[in-house]
Amino acid sequence: MAEQKTVATTGNLVVAEAFRQCKPDVVAAYPITPQTTIVEEFAKFVAQGRVHAEYVTVESEHSAMSASIGASAAGARVMTATASQGLALMWEELHIASGMRLPIVMANANRALSAPINIHCDHGDAMGARDAGWVMLFAETAQEAYDNTIISVRVAEDPEVLLPTMTCLDGFITTHSIDRIDLLDDETVTGFVGEYEPVNALLDTDNPVTHGSFAGLGGPYFEFKKSQRNAIDRSKTVIERVGAEFSEISGRPFGLVETAMMDDADVAIVIIGSSAGNARHVARELRAEGMKAGVVKVRCFRPFPAAEVAAAIKGCKAVAVLDRSESFGAEGGPLYLEVRSALYDLETRVPVVNYIYGLGGADVRLELMHQVYNDLSDIASGSALPGKMVYLGAR
Amino acid sequence: MKWDISKIDSWKAEEFPLGAAIPEAGNSRDYRTGGWRSERPTLDRDTCTACLTCWIDCPDTSIRVADEKLAEDWLDLDHCKGCGICANECPVEAITMVPEGCELPGVK
Numbered sequence: 001m002a003e004q005k006t007v008a009t010t011g012n013l014v015v016a017e018a019f020r021q022c023k024p025d026v027v028a029a030y031p032i033t034p035q036t037t038i039v040e041e042f043a044k045f046v047a048q049g050r051v052h053a054e055y056v057t058v059e060s061e062h063s064a065m066s067a068s069i070g071a072s073a074a075g076a077r078v079m080t081a082t083a084s085q086g087l088a089l090m091w092e093e094l095h096i097a098s099g100m101r102l103p104i105v106m107a108n109a110n111r112a113l114s115a116p117i118n119i120h121c122d123h124g125d126a127m128g129a130r131d132a133g134w135v136m137l138f139a140e141t142a143q144e145a146y147d148n149t150i151i152s153v154r155v156a157e158d159p160e161v162l163l164p165t166m167t168c169l170d171g172f173i174t175t176h177s178i179d180r181i182d183l184l185d186d187e188t189v190t191g192f193v194g195e196y197e198p199v200n201a202l203l204d205t206d207n208p209v210t211h212g213s214f215a216g217l218g219g220p221y222f223e224f225k226k227s228q229r230n231a232i233d234r235s236k237t238v239i240e241r242v243g244a245e246f247s248e249i250s251g252r253p254f255g256l257v258e259t260a261m262m263d264d265a266d267v268a269i270v271i272i273g274s275s276a277g278n279a280r281h282v283a284r285e286l287r288a289e290g291m292k293a294g295v296v297k298v299r300c301f302r303p304f305p306a307a308e309v310a311a312a313i314k315g316c317k318a319v320a321v322l323d324r325s326e327s328f329g330a331e332g333g334p335l336y337l338e339v340r341s342a343l344y345d346l347e348t349r350v351p352v353v354n355y356i357y358g359l360g361g362a363d364v365r366l367e368l369m370h371q372v373y374n375d376l377s378d379i380a381s382g383s384a385l386p387g388k389m390v391y392l393g394a395r
Numbered sequence: 396m397k398w399d400i401s402k403i404d405s406w407k408a409e410e411f412p413l414g415a416a417i418p419e420a421g422n423s424r425d426y427r428t429g430g431w432r433s434e435r436p437t438l439d440r441d442t443c444t445a446c447l448t449c450w451i452d453c454p455d456t457s458i459r460v461a462d463e464k465l466a467e468d469w470l471d472l473d474h475c476k477g478c479g480i481c482a483n484e485c486p487v488e489a490i491t492m493v494p495e496g497c498e499l500p501g502v503k
Contacts, residue, residue, distance in 0.1 A: 099414065100414040100416075101413045101414035102414070127480070162414075200413060200414065200418065207418070208419070208420035209416045209418050209419075209420075210416060210420075211414070211415075211416050212415075213415055213416070213417050215415055220403070220406065220408075223406070223411055224411060226408035227408040227409055227411065230409065291427060308496070335499050357398035
């Protein structure tokens, strides 16, 4: 295990630190709350000469991702960061980055989408991009945001993957709160991520290539999408392998799915991001009162670890999926849809209910977690039937 | 080595270059865009002053030059898309666009 320095700082500042340690060649970014301090801090590192990167100040996120795509196609290691409306403005480029198989690493400070305007946390921004072909990791804590960022560089650039990767951290809760974080030293991180060896780099003038060509009119567009699907499917084992390797040097666990108290759980909450801690806290309290409560935290959303989620909850009598984003008009939130689908092939049917919580930073109080576990307990005992989607704590 | 795409129609998904890149330079000449043409430029050699404005302005490098004037086979019909820039830019109106197929019987 590598020597580490314990610091008290924010999620955004350690993401910037991870960026610096991963030595990107190019960072093109536009500031947006609550991502701003990531790119501010990184710009400072560039100004101080602490990282030798080209920092491109652009006029919008549309340009930030366009510049990132150009730089990545040229053969550079590229990192960027955004949030909310910024991610939404990047939408068309997100698909271009993945279609061109460019291993850009982007931090996303999860924030609600307008309207009404709101700067606080929910996962609606990232979930809106869930079909864009990016690998997507979600952090519960600032520590995980730091770890996920470093892991993402290796995953994105792996020859078996070569896909852009988004590392999400909860706006304000994780991006701005002071947390206790262990940082690896520069040499360890730089050694871990290694040198980037680009494929089809435009600046490799000995091997000229064309990027962005046309594949329509009966051309192989369909086949390109199939190979993209194969790549994101392959990324699952790469994420596990890189995560395990990172665990060895960091001493911290990494799982696509991370479970707590699930071995004998009757009732469980499936959740993403910072609120997983609230769920675990309440589950522990309820365990003391005799309820067999557990928590399943999904750390990797794309590719979705369906088999792992199903294995974790297959013995439960009732499961609640907590979504911090909407999928308006669908049967439930994005995580709920994935979890329900993951359970379909099980021999025994596990009742699953959906709660939408914390949109636009709505407080995720412990009593709300109590309410969920109490509902699950009623379903598990047969005294209540699984109901429709609940807006948890909404008036 | 020339990138061999002769069997591209039977390639499997994983046989294509990563991210739809084309791993070879200069292969646009293999892509015959002449089929897009609905009008073809015709040249009046008596009027042409060999200023070569058309050669400079052609976006598809489809105008051929020999001995500092337009060559005998002056037009590369495999690649000329019939955009008409040459006719528009010619300072002496030596190039006229005529509809493709007009020389065929029964086609107006």
